[in-house]
Amino acid sequence: MLPWLLGGAVGAAGIMQGLHWRSTAAPQGDVAGLEKQLRIATEENEMLKRENESLRSLAQGGGELSVPQEFIDRVEKEFGLRFLSTPVMHRLASEELRDRISAAFESRFGPTGLDDRQEAYKLIGWLRPEDDYLAQLSAVRSLGALGWFDDVTGEGWATDKVDLKNIPDQAVLVRLLSRILLNQHFPPPPAYPGDDAARAREALHQGAASGAEARFYTEHARAGFMPMKTNAEVTVLMDSLSPFLRGLVLFPTTEGKGLTDTLHVQGNDKLQATFRSPPQTTRGILRPAEPVTEPVALDLPPTPEDPFLTETAGLLGLRLWLPPDADASIVPAWKNDRYVFFPDGEQSVAVLWDIELESSTATDKLEAVALGTIASLAGQEQHVKTGEIVISSSKRHLALARVSPTRLRFLNTFLPATAEGLLPR
Incomplete structure (x- = not known):
């Protein structure tokens, strides 16, 4: 495996060199396409290098963690399921965990997926x-962590600090085994379903595993064990995150765990039925009584160039975009949304985000809040009007438009003509 990855890295470097040579002789119209290929090849090369480093670390001192049968039995009883194959738990040095997690994220989203999301998220706010x-x-997944579940491979990772004589370490093992068991019986779809659906699935699976971990702690608390104190470094890190990123991290262990704890009380038949027909949106996690449906993709106007990324933020994304004091009736009214992140000019990018709510009343309220958000993003103190293009200090062009009685459009472009062309007539 290591020689193959090294060969892949060398091959990617060769592609980069070839693209550079071709770009010097290419017609002007082909330069943008070649630059995009060069960008992808560069990021693929970096991803291969990081995966190579992780595999080398594993080969040098990792191995597998022997899982005592009693923990396998406990987790199987917890969910009324049996492992379809022997659960795999890898060992790795604690200082390597962060790189392992980074490599898995990059593998899931592809060479440009994370960078595209980062830029789109900044433009949206x-x-x-x-x-x-x-x-x-x-960092937030690895700091102070004793283990981690890789949903790309369906395997668990335990650091070299794990000592199964300790109750907290045993609880980590219960959580990781729970993730492996649920992943074996209810695997992810073959193709990535989109961000909102993926976040809903993570909330369901991680929520159930966190519930199993919490019940393990509760049993030992009755026996006299006192849980460890909160990790101060983790608290500082969480406080430093943007509200959006903090909300993404906490969603599975708050709303996801809340849902699965309720299902656990109702019995394993109810829990398993939910896993067989899981919520397809983050709205479904928060409103599980509603029928399980996947929203139809919203039709968006054509952009000047093909998008780098087309995604859905979901109810969770809308909730994390609004200020804490926003009207509480806005978020539950989320019905659908879709955004595109696309090239805008030779060296810049833009984003268009359409949001559809269930009623015009809720849309009126969202419109008022969104105009304030646009003013804040643009650094404007004066009132912003719907349909008005506002120019920020960084020369970005922001606007909010009312597409229909229940639909709003947010724009953040570099070129003024792009914003003007995407405003509804």
């Missing part, structure tokens, strides 16, 4: 200019 999406996401 979910992330701050200084935020590093992958670095922060990997």
